[in-house]
Amino acid sequence: MTELEQKTQEQQEIIVPGLAKLLADDWQQELESRHGELVALLATLTASLLPQGWRKASPAQRAAFLDEHRAGVKRILAPMFEGIVPAAEKAVEQLHGFMGNHYGITPPAPFSGSTWAKSTLIAEHSPQEWAAKQADTVSERIVRASRSRLDEDTLPRNSKLVKDAIAASEEGINLMAQAFIVSGVDAARQSLFPGFAWKYRAKMDGYTCGTCEATHGQIFQDNQPRPSLPRHPRCRCAYVPVPVV
Numbered sequence: 001m002t003e004l005e006q007k008t009q010e011q012q013e014i015i016v017p018g019l020a021k022l023l024a025d026d027w028q029q030e031l032e033s034r035h036g037e038l039v040a041l042l043a044t045l046t047a048s049l050l051p052q053g054w055r056k057a058s059p060a061q062r063a064a065f066l067d068e069h070r071a072g073v074k075r076i077l078a079p080m081f082e083g084i085v086p087a088a089e090k091a092v093e094q095l096h097g098f099m100g101n102h103y104g105i106t107p108p109a110p111f112s113g114s115t116w117a118k119s120t121l122i123a124e125h126s127p128q129e130w131a132a133k134q135a136d137t138v139s140e141r142i143v144r145a146s147r148s149r150l151d152e153d154t155l156p157r158n159s160k161l162v163k164d165a166i167a168a169s170e171e172g173i174n175l176m177a178q179a180f181i182v183s184g185v186d187a188a189r190q191s192l193f194p195g196f197a198w199k200y201r202a203k204m205d206g207y208t209c210g211t212c213e214a215t216h217g218q219i220f221q222d223n224q225p226r227p228s229l230p231r232h233p234r235c236r237c238a239y240v241p242v243p244v245v
C-alpha cells in the first residue's frame with residue numbers, strides 16, 4: 001500500500017465517519033431543542049381549529065388544521081435546515097486543511113466549501129435540495145405522528161408523539177451528513193492533487209456492495225469520467241490519488 005493510500009484510508013475510516021457523526025449530532029440536537037415549540041404549536045392549533053376534536057371535525061376543518069400545522073412545523077424547523085448546508089461547507093473547508101496536513105503537502109490552491117456545495121450532485125440532488133427534502137420529510141413525520149392520536153389528545157401524549165417523531169428523524173439526518181462529508185472530502189482531495197490519476201478504493205468487507213466491489217482497484221485518469229462519490233447511502237469508497245508517471 002502506498003503512503004497516499006494509507007493516509008486516504010485513515011481519513012476515510014476515522015475522520016469521515018467521525019465528522020459526519022459530529023455534524024449529524026449537532027443537527028439532531030437542534031431538532032430536539034425545538035420540541036417545546038412544536039408541542040406548543042400543536043396545542044394552540046388543536047384548541048383553535050379543532051374545538052370538537054379530530055373525529056367530529058368536518059373534512060374542511062381537518063384540511064385547514066393539517067395545512068396550518070404543516071406550515072407551522074416548517075416555520076419552526078426552517079432556521080435549522082437552512083443552517084445545514086453552510087455548516088457542511090465549513091466542515092468540508094476545515095477537512096481540506098486537515099487533509100493537506102495529514103498528507104504532508106501544502107494545498108496548491110484554496111478550497112471553497114460553497115463552491116463545492118454549489119457544484120456537487122449527490123444522487124442527482126444538490127446539498128440544498130437534500131436539506132430541503134429532509135426538512136419536508138421531518139416536518140411530515142411530525143404532522144403525521146401528531147394527527148394519528150388527536151382525539152385522545154393530552155399534552156403529555158402529544159409531547160411524546162413529537163419527541164418520537166424527532167427521534168425517528170435521526171437516521172435520515174445521519175445519512176445526509178455522511179453523504180455530504182463523503183462528497184465534500186472527495187472534492188477537497190481532488191483539489192489537493194490536481195493532475196493526479198485516481199484509484200477507486202472500496203472498503204472491502206462483508207458489507208461491500210457489488211457495484212463498489214466491482215470498481216475496487218480501478219484507476220481513472222484525471223480527465224476520465226469516473227463514478228462520483230458517494231455512490232449510494234453509506235458508501236465508504238474513496239479515490240486514492242496516484243501520481244502520474
Ligand SMILES: [Zn+2]
Pocket residue numbers: 202212231232234235236237
Ligand atoms: Zn461505495
